[in-house]
Amino acid sequence: MLMDFNDSIRFAAVCNTNGDIVWTSQREGIKNIVSLDETKQTMMRAIEAWAQNSNLKGHVGSGLYSITSYEKIKRITVPLDDDGKILFISVNNSSTKNSKTKSYGQIADMGKILSIVDFVKSER
């Protein structure tokens, strides 16, 4: 559903608390900028970060998502459930058009991404 919803999503994966990838999808015709090993390391760091973020839940509510924005792509993580699985998405962030003002990339449509995640959770 995620890959169908947004063409700018290049890669999506779900991993468990050990950093093992349990599901993955890659857009056809697009070559990875980052190696899978490097992506696994990123996901491991994200799992640790979300575990620490759980300390803030009593103050600011549940964690919804994180975005790390680079010039070429955005890397998004979404905590999926209490057992620590996370969704990892890599989205194209290159500017789509020439602009007079400096561009800092594209907006990731997080509302839609989170609504798809919620929909899939409700179907389980």
Added chain:
Amino acid sequence: MSRYEKLLNMLMDFDGSIEFAAVSDTTGKILWNSARSNLKLKVPLDETKNVLKRESGDWIDRCKAEDRIGLGRALYHITSFEKTKHVTIPVDAFHLLYIVVNNEPMVKSKKKSYGRLVEMGKMMSIVDFVNTFE
């Protein structure tokens, strides 16, 4: 007034939903900070210091990765919670900007809300603008 204090003042003036802003060094130690008056911080300062320590370490990793993998420059990081968004932006090689933005929905909506949009373009342009004054 240092350019970092100027940066915090400009950010607080620009967006009323910014609750707290700080500049830390690369170890996560807070050097300057600004909190919105008449607003109680949702996260205790000790907890914020812990967050900043971790964020600083993460940014060191990201900056190392810039050279190793071809993603381009790392621009910013956002962690979104139900009530607040926490944004980090590297100001320069030695300083990290940390911003806490209110994320509670402004109006009641029939659809589920996942919070407010953060104007990262404007925040980034303020950081770039202040950096021209070095």
